[in-house]
Amino acid sequence: xxxxxxxxxxxxxxxxxxxxxxxxxxxxxxxxxxxxxxxxxxxxxxxxxxxxxxxxxxxxxxxxxxxxxxxxxxxxxxxxxxxxxxxxxxxxxxxxxxxxxxxxxxxxxxxxxxxxxxxxxxxxxxxxxxxxxxxxxxxxxxxxxxxxxxxxxxxxxxxxxxxxxxxxxxxxxxxxxxxxxxxxxxxxxxxxxxxxxxxxxxxxxxxxxxxxxxxxxxxxxxxxxxxxxxxxxxxxxxxxxxxxxxxxxxxxxxxxxxxxxxxxxxxxxxxxxxxxxxxxxxxxxxxxxxxxxxxxxxxxxxxxxxxxxxxxxxxxxxxxxxxxxxxxxxxxxxxxxxxxxxxxxxxxxxxxxxxxxxxxxxxxxxxxxxxxxxxxxxxxxxxxxxxxxxxxxxxxxxxxxxxxxxxxxxxxxxxxxxxxxxxxxxxxxxxxxxxxxxxxxxxxxxxxxxxxxxxxxxxxxxxxxxxxxxxxxxxxxxxxxxxxxxxxxxxxxxxxxxxxxxxxxxxxxxxxxxxxxxxxxxxxxxxxxxxxxxxxxxxxxxxxxxxxxxxxxxxxxxxxxxxxxxxxxxxxxxxxxxxxxxxxxxxxxxxxxxxxxxxxxxxxxxxxxxxxxxxxxxxxxxxxxxxxxxxxxxxxxxxxxxxxxxxxxxxxxxxxxxxxxxxxxxxxxxxxxxxxxxxxxxxxxxxxxxxxxxxxxxxxxxxxxxxxxxxxxxxxxxxxxxxxxxxxxxxxxx
Numbered sequence: 001x002x003x004x005x006x007x008x009x010x011x012x013x014x015x016x017x018x019x020x021x022x023x024x025x026x027x028x029x030x031x032x033x034x035x036x037x038x039x040x041x042x043x044x045x046x047x048x049x050x051x052x053x054x055x056x057x058x059x060x061x062x063x064x065x066x067x068x069x070x071x072x073x074x075x076x077x078x079x080x081x082x083x084x085x086x087x088x089x090x091x092x093x094x095x096x097x098x099x100x101x102x103x104x105x106x107x108x109x110x111x112x113x114x115x116x117x118x119x120x121x122x123x124x125x126x127x128x129x130x131x132x133x134x135x136x137x138x139x140x141x142x143x144x145x146x147x148x149x150x151x152x153x154x155x156x157x158x159x160x161x162x163x164x165x166x167x168x169x170x171x172x173x174x175x176x177x178x179x180x181x182x183x184x185x186x187x188x189x190x191x192x193x194x195x196x197x198x199x200x201x202x203x204x205x206x207x208x209x210x211x212x213x214x215x216x217x218x219x220x221x222x223x224x225x226x227x228x229x230x231x232x233x234x235x236x237x238x239x240x241x242x243x244x245x246x247x248x249x250x251x252x253x254x255x256x257x258x259x260x261x262x263x264x265x266x267x268x269x270x271x272x273x274x275x276x277x278x279x280x281x282x283x284x285x286x287x288x289x290x291x292x293x294x295x296x297x298x299x300x301x302x303x304x305x306x307x308x309x310x311x312x313x314x315x316x317x318x319x320x321x322x323x324x325x326x327x328x329x330x331x332x333x334x335x336x337x338x339x340x341x342x343x344x345x346x347x348x349x350x351x352x353x354x355x356x357x358x359x360x361x362x363x364x365x366x367x368x369x370x371x372x373x374x375x376x377x378x379x380x381x382x383x384x385x386x387x388x389x390x391x392x393x394x395x396x397x398x399x400x401x402x403x404x405x406x407x408x409x410x411x412x413x414x415x416x417x418x419x420x421x422x423x424x425x426x427x428x429x430x431x432x433x434x435x436x437x438x439x440x441x442x443x444x445x446x447x448x449x450x451x452x453x454x455x456x457x458x459x460x461x462x463x464x465x466x467x468x469x470x471x472x473x474x475x476x477x478x479x480x481x482x483x484x485x486x487x488x489x490x491x492x493x494x495x496x497x498x499x500x501x502x503x504x505x506x507x508x509x510x511x512x513x514x515x516x517x518x519x520x521x522x523x524x525x526x527x528x529x530x531x532x533x534x535x536x537x538x539x540x541x542x543x544x545x546x547x548x549x550x551x552x553x554x555x556x557x558x559x560x561x562x563x564x565x566x567x568x569x570x571x572x573x574x575x576x577x578x579x580x581x582x583x584x585x586x587x588x589x590x591x592x593x594x595x596x597x598x599x600x601x602x603x604x605x606x607x608x609x610x611x612x613x614x615x616x617x618x619x620x621x622x623x624x625x626x627x628x629x630x631x632x633x634x635x636x637x638x639x640x641x642x643x644x645x646x647x648x649x650x651x652x653x654x655x656x657x658x659x660x661x662x663x664x665x666x667x668x669x670x671x672x673x674x675x676x677x678x679x680x681x682x683x684x685x686x687x688x689x690x691x692x693x694x695x696x697x698x699x700x701x702x703x704x705x706x707x708x709x710x711x712x713x714x715x716x717x718x719x720x721x722x723x724x725x726x727x728x729x730x731x732x733x734x
Contacts, residue, residue, distance in 0.1 A: 030103070032235050037104045039231035040180060048184050051229060053197030055178040058225045060201035062174060063088045065218045066167060069117060072215075072268035073124040075283045076156065080533055082689040083164055089689070090541050091168040093682035095175020097549040099183055099675040105173040107236040109226060110243035112170040116163070117215070118250035124284055125255040157533065164537055168544060175682070177229065179675045187668040187677070188608050194678075195601040199594055206590040209265040212355060216251045219244065264355035265586035271359060278363055280332060280356065287356075288331045292365045311470040314477045315396055315438035316342040317489045322393035326350070326430070328381045328418065332360030333368040335398040340371060347374045348390070350381045352585065382417045382426075383583030391432045397439040416517035417580055419452070423514075424459035436481030440470070447522030449476055451509035453502040456480050458511060467499045514580060515699040526697040534690050541686060549679070557672055557680040558717030563664050564681035566710035568688025569703040570626070570656045571596055576700055577633055577653050581646060595650075596657050603661025604668075612666045615722075619715040622659035623708060629653050630704040656707070663714065 043051060063085065070077040070084045077084055182190035208217060223244035230236045254261070259281075260271045270281040280287045291312075312334060316322075323345040327335045330349035339347050349369070351357045357378055361369045369376050377384060397418075417423060427437055441452060449467070456465045456478055465480035468489075476498075486497070510516070510524045521527075575592050582588045632652050668677055691706050 032107060032233070032239065033103045033105060035233040036107055036230055036236045037102070039233050040104055040106075040177070040229075043181075043231075045184075048181055049189075049193045052178065052181045052185065052190055052193040053200065054225060054229060055174065055181055056194040056197030057199075057201035057204070058197075058222065058229070059092060059171070059174045059178060060198045061205050061218075061225075062171065062222060064202065064205045065215070065222065066170075068218075068263075069120070069215055070163070072263065072283060073120040075285055076160065078283070080160065080530070082692060083160060083533075083537070084167065086537065086541075086686050086689045087164045087167040088171050089682050089686045090544060091171025092175035092178075093679045093686070094168070094544060094549045095172040095177070095679075096179040096675055096682060097555070097679035098172070098176045099179025101176065104177055104180060106177045106226065106230060107173075107233075107239045109170060109173050110223060110240045110247065112166070113219075114243045114247040114250070116166055116170060117219070118247060120163075121215075121251055121253075122255070157536070160533065161536060161540065165540060165544070168541075172548065175679075179678065182674045182678075187671070187674050188604055188665060190674055191665065191668055191678075192601065192604050192608070195597055195604065199597050199601070202590060202594055202597070206586075209586055209590075212262055212264060214251070214261070214263050216248055219247055219251065223248075262355050264353050266353050269353065269355045269359070271363070280359065282353075282356075288334070290332050290360075290364055291334050291337070311440065311475050311477070312338040313342065314440075314468060314470060315394055315436070315479065318438075318479055318481070318484060318486075319394045319436050320488065324348075324390065324392045324394075324432070326385075326390075326392045326395045328385075328395065328397045328427075330360070330376070331356055331398060333364040333366075335396055336368040336374055337364065337366050339396070340366075340368060340373060344394075345373065347371075348384075348388075348392075349374055349376045350384050351376065351378060352380050354378050380583035380585050380588075382423055382580070383585075385423070385426050385430055388430065390430065391435070392430055393432050393435050395427055395431065395435070395437045397437070397441075416512070416519055417514065417584060419455070419519045420512045420514050420517050421455050421458050424456055428459055431481065434482050436479060436484065439465075439478040439480075440475055441478070442475055445522065446507050447509045448520070450502055450505070450507040451511060451519070451522060452476075452478060454505070454509060455511045464499065464503060466497065467502060469496045469498050513699075515701050516695075517700075518696060521696065524697055524699075526694070530693050530696065534693060538690060541683075545683070555673075555676050556683070557667060557676050559714045559721070560664060560667050560672070560677045560680035561684035561687075562710045562714035562717060563660060563667075564684025565688035565691070566684075566707045566714065567657070567660050567664075567681075568685040569692060569707040569710070570629075570660065572688075572692055573629075573633075573700055573703045573707075574653050574657065578650060581649060595654060599654050599657040600661040600664075603658050604665040607662060607665040607669055612669050613662065615663075615666070615715060615718045618659060618663050618666060619711065619718075622656060622663060622711055625652075625655040625659055626704055626708055626711070629656060630701060633701055633704070660711070663711075667718075 040051075066088060067084045178194065182194065184190075185193070204221065205218070208221070211217075223240065226240050226244075227237060230240055258273050260273075262269050262271075267283045269287075270284065272279040272281060278290045280289070316338070321343045322339075325339045325344040325347045327339065327347060327349045330336055330351045333349070336347060336349050351360075357369070357376055361367075361376070368374060424437070431437070437456070439452065439456070441449070453465060453467060457463065460480055463480065465478040466484060466486070468477045468479070469475075470477050489497075509522050512519045516524060571593075574596065575589060578592045579588055629652060632649065664677070664681065668674065688710070691710075692703065694702055694706065
């Protein structure tokens, strides 16, 4: 810890000294940037379109890189899931508005990322720092303590604001480069290549995610793209190459040799061998220990204090020797080992993270996944339960504790849609006649336990579950099914039936649903801590815009601004609903984002072929498609069988993106400068990102209502602009 403090002090002194001596190096930097600017401006016409695609693809690739990297270093960014994304939007928006500026600053990207990413990589090895605390006491999180006291809150929020601001600076040069290149082509043509590049960017990142590649590989691809875009300016190539080399070297260093990191498509998974047993961490917080269960027999030692192993057999006191068992969130195989020990005939073990499943297959001492009785399935649990036709004697929800964000754009947690009333109803429908559900959860608050109790009770038409305090991790096990009998449940010191304390329903708790899947929020509310952060970030964004792009506010396009805000909400809603329809796997989410970009591309392609439609037609169809999406969203929880039905629902949910794309491309076709249109759109997307937090109070369907309002304001902006333009023409003719 002392070494970290000293390193921070030395780094601060070095940075301050460099800034104070800027008169000695600023002129040299200006000369380097002038060389790069001249190189870009002198690109041949044939290379411009390819560089537009590369710059746009690099921007989206860098967004995904930063979002993944921030969350893998600090789980803090899971609580404010849009902070990383919105800081990227802010930087890109300012950059697009600066496309006409004399100097391009692309060579500064890697040095800025070096400072940001190397610092965060180093800090993640100090989990005792206050920035690892949960900043929002209105939400609960497994594996993280809540911040308390002004000092800790200052650390957490100050760190968040610092990263938001600095990351925005990293993205300004990328937006400026893309804008400068797009100015050399007709608007719609340039925008088409921008979308093509964005598709390639998400495609490349998806491939790297599939390969479980670490940040070193991500940065390497980014550096190669930047080196190509910088051109033949050798001094700038040297700056980028040296900064990239230092960053790659920094990210390659591990400060704890007892830990081994692998970046799954969802999170960073760490195997820790330094505590005498194998411990699995997800995004730097405890996830699971591997247990050998062959010796577990709690009946022989009723007063044992070793409750770690004794939690697992609880479901089998109610369902002895089950034939068919479904384990939801099997992790590295502890629940599977217990099922095998209790003579289960067939076991389907569901785990969404392939890295966790792989580690379990390799490391579990009983090699449970190699048993002929076990069928490991790497998929989303909710999607599997919805689609399978099998019936089970026992469905076991283990400590499904991957409480990390899938991605900022997803708007969900890995297990949010597994723990909803609708999900429990679907699980109930997969039970045999006297089958049961066993759900274990670590105690975080009375509200959360009451919430799970109420959700199970509603899913089973008013039948109350049994609740046992099994002591392990303050664990509570909920048992529910038909004709439950407690005759085989032993009287043990470590297990107590506490069902009665939940029957009174005096503890405030709102049930999680597919519309409001926030399991870790006890009640529906807009947390004041989120509101405070949103207001602070909005203020910082305003300062940045006025400081770095003073002409942005005067040159803003009102329609493009509100189109960006509405698009952000529709995109979020579309991603959550389609993930619910097909499963919340990384493959599905990548495909959904790609589909959204394709819809925007098709809309732009259509505008290249036809005249601009009347705004009343475009916005009328847009608003009707949103209303249709709102009406159809309630049907997603139903079992949609057959690809034809799913495709129909997919088209219904993505139509607003298509008509929104027509509206935006119409603005581009009116000869609005591409720098104005895209910067306005990105800054508007920031507003949409801030408004998305309303879903925490009103649910995700409320985003449709907000989108209707925003698109309505965009339409009014078009009407106002047309009237203003007509008035000026009349004055000119007079």
